[in-house]
Amino acid sequence: MPRIARNPSAILSSLIVVLAAIASAGGLLLDGLYRDNRFVTSAWKGNDLVTLFVAVPILAAAMILSARGSTRARLVWLGTLDYMLYNYAFYLFAARFNSFFLIYAALFGLSIFALIYGLATLDTASIAARAGLRMPVRLIAGYMLFVAVGLTLVYLGQSFAFAFTGKIPDIVTLSGHPTSIVFALDLTLLVPFLALGGLWLPRRKPWGFVLAGMLTVKGPLYTTVLTAGSLWAANSGIDGVAGQIPLWVGLTAMGSIACVAFFANIPRSPGEETPR
Secondary structure (H helix, E strand, O other): OOOOOOOHHHHHHHHHHHHHHHHHHHHHHOOOOOOOOHHHHHHHHHHHHHHHHHHHHHHHHHHHHHHOOOHHHHHHHHHHHHHHHHHHHHHHHHOOOOOOHHHHHHHHHHHHHHHHHHHHOOOHHHHHHHOOOOOOHHHHHHHHHHHHHHHHHHHHHHHHHHHHHOOOOHHHHHHOOOOOHHHHHHHHHHHHHHHHHHHHHHHOOHHHHHHHHHHHHHHHHHHHHHHHHHHHHHHOOOOOOHHHHHHHHHHHHHHHHHHHHHHOOOOOOOOOOOOO
């Protein structure tokens, strides 16, 4: 097995793998760690399950395969780092203060810098040049724009409804937070990049391919988290959440199709080692 390259992104990512495993395992095993209400705690538990058994292994495997020279693995690595940044922003800013606060802060900060280093050394022109001409760029871009527009309309609708009628969005009431962390993070860390990638990819711009690769990894990962969290909440007896499960499953299926369509059309890198 090749050694993971000793570059800043790899070193930071290795720390993220360890800390994310500790944070998610602790969330599942330590009674009383979470001090939030049942709805929010159910979301954390479902999140921890997916992060520990899906996201952490994907990140570790992508790092190893990237060290063998795989462009596909490099994009999966960056997409999973983006998941970690987005994911632990929720824990850092939305979880009631608990014993893992410093771990959440470390994961959020490490993910930011790992992404900066990873993106700064990425050969975007090479990725665009090697992408297959048969890649269904409009289908992939359609998924990205569908999610971006859908989220924007939902959040704008509920925000304007409050401005004109005073009706507080349901997510704020259910979570007990003073504002909607979901609205805030999605409108700043997700929607703009989905929109840019969705507009750039059909024009075969290099950063369109990079964003598509990253976000078709991050998207299905996080809708799997939402599925798991809704299932956990429904099992805990919280009313109304079970009806959301088909939506999350549908979005996960759409994102997975877009992910497969993208990576199936990124050929193996020259000199890439074959896994043994």
